[in-house]
Amino acid sequence: MAIDFILSNGAKIGEYLIVPIGRQFGYLIYYKSNLEGLSNNVKKLEEKRDAMQLLVDAAKRNGELIGPDVEGWFTRVDGHNKVAESILENDTEAKESCLNWMWCPNMKLHYSLSKKAKKSAEEAATLYSEGNFTKVSYPPIPQGIEVISTQGIQGFESRIQIVKKVIESLKDDSLNMIGICGMGGVGKTTLVKDIAKRGCSNSI
Secondary structure (H helix, E strand, C coil): CHHHHHHHHHHHHHHHHHHHHHHHHHHHHCHHHHHHHHHHHHHHHHHHHHHHHHHHHHHHHCCCEECHHHHHHHHHHHHHHHHHHHHHHHHHHHHHHCCCHHHCCCHHHHHHHHHHHHHHHHHHHHHHHHCCCCCCEECCCCCCEEEEECCCCCCHHHHHHHHHHHHHHHCCCCCCEEEEECCCCCCHHHHHHHHHHHHHCCCC
16 A cells, blocks of 8 residues: 555656656747747738738728727737747847757757747737727717716716716707717616706706
């Protein structure tokens, strides 16, 4: 029983040691393919970004509003590509200093770059799939319509400010409609009822 216990625990310890070591050697063995994978994924991502930019430019020429999800995607793509570009530049420097990664004096650099490249390539693939938008823009808000955001409406102070803004808008004869926008559950209906009560009591 004692021997079985020792063998069992020994096997587990060996597994815990071998797996991380194997993974580390894997980053060195697949150094070239990891960097090539990153380069290919970044190229595809940049091509999709350029295609999306054409759609965005066309929408802006038509006076349409660009969706916040699209703008966020562009920001994430640009941020990722800067990091990826740095990794690829470091790869060029590493190649110049090492004739063969097996005999490179700076194995730590190769390991670090390979690990970063693999992670960055996966992030590029994710961003590429996230770029499949059904639409990139929305029609502009017609003139004569006031749109008021209800973000933070549940807070007492912010609620007062929004009510004041709506009341001021109601006094503006140039406006034909007032839109109150916000996510479900923030209190839009309650806000409108409150404003209606003020109107009935002539407190506007």
